[in-house]
Amino acid sequence: MKKLPILLTAALTTSVNAMNVxxxxxxxxxxxxxxxxxxxxxxxxxFIQSNITQLIVEDGEITRVPYSENNFEDWHVTLTHNKTILEPHRQKQIGVRSLCGNKCDFTEDQYYLVSFEPSPYDPEGKLDSAVTINFGYRPLFVIPAQAQDIDYSISLDQGQLHINNTGNSFVRAYVDQCTDEVTEDCEVTIMSLAGRERNYPLPENIDLSDLKVTVVNHDESYRQDVTLSESK
Known part of the structure; x- marks a missing residue:
């Protein structure tokens, strides 16, 4: 069975992709x-510096909690390397590790933004500042609920996709209307976190009549195809 693309966009990326995740x-x-x-x-x-921001969904709203020395006792996860040096054309693995041990509560998803912020490693100050502009990434790390309770509603609302995720784990909704003639702005993957309800805009080349949407959970053990149309 074909896996659905993630299609999540980097928070900040460079045109030359100096560093990739x-x-x-x-x-x-x-x-x-x-x-x-x-x-x-x-x-x-x-030189790459890494940080974690926990995302807490409560009453449908997201609260961002940056990890720092001031709240160390409340950390749920940590990184194997907060700071690292990465040589040209080399790779390095950065691990994310749970800190809760046997006390882990995996009854619902846990969400963390992990930022990777590169800058030139220049201890002798020889690099030209004009070529040292760089940007980073902020991917999402998810500890999924162990017992998946997939529960959501999905509909079209004024040309946008409306998802109300009342389950305990995130879902992804995928639309693909690309053809040989239409190759741009014709597909989208939308991620809905557990406890969130919102509208998501669709690409301009998406035909809303009899819209076919595929919904999956984190490992695609749940997969549902639905057809939507605008309510009149």
Missing amino acids: DTMLLVGDEYGNGVFTLTNSNKITE
């Missing part, structure tokens, strides 16, 4: 652990 959506294993792979395609060595 292998995925913008990483789902943790049964122990709440995962690994990102960073690649330096640049000709200079990069």
